[in-house]
Amino acid sequence: MAVSITISSPLAGSTVDRPFPANGTYTGVSSAITVVLKDSSGTVVATGNPVNASNGKWDTTLSPTQGYTGASVVAALTGTTASATENNITVT
Secondary structure, three states, X not given: OOOEEEEEEOOOOOEEOOOEEEEEEEEOOOOOEEEEEEOOOOOEEEEEXXXXXXXXXXXXXXXXXXXXXXXEEEEEEOOOOOEEEEEEEEEO
């Protein structure tokens, strides 16, 4: 089975309030999922902990300490090359 991960929320171009939920789906995974928020320069500014994953779905809450424009949510499967990114997110 192929390993993959997707982000269902927030989607590219979204505006979200702090803190905000992030969720999606995965396949072929038995490893941990890491979810981070990166600012427009690519610096990690918040990490979703813990990430709850079961039955092909994952979810977490990201709690950045300030607002951002042009941020990205990145979900990755630890120990694999599978990742997903949603760009141009505004955090208020």
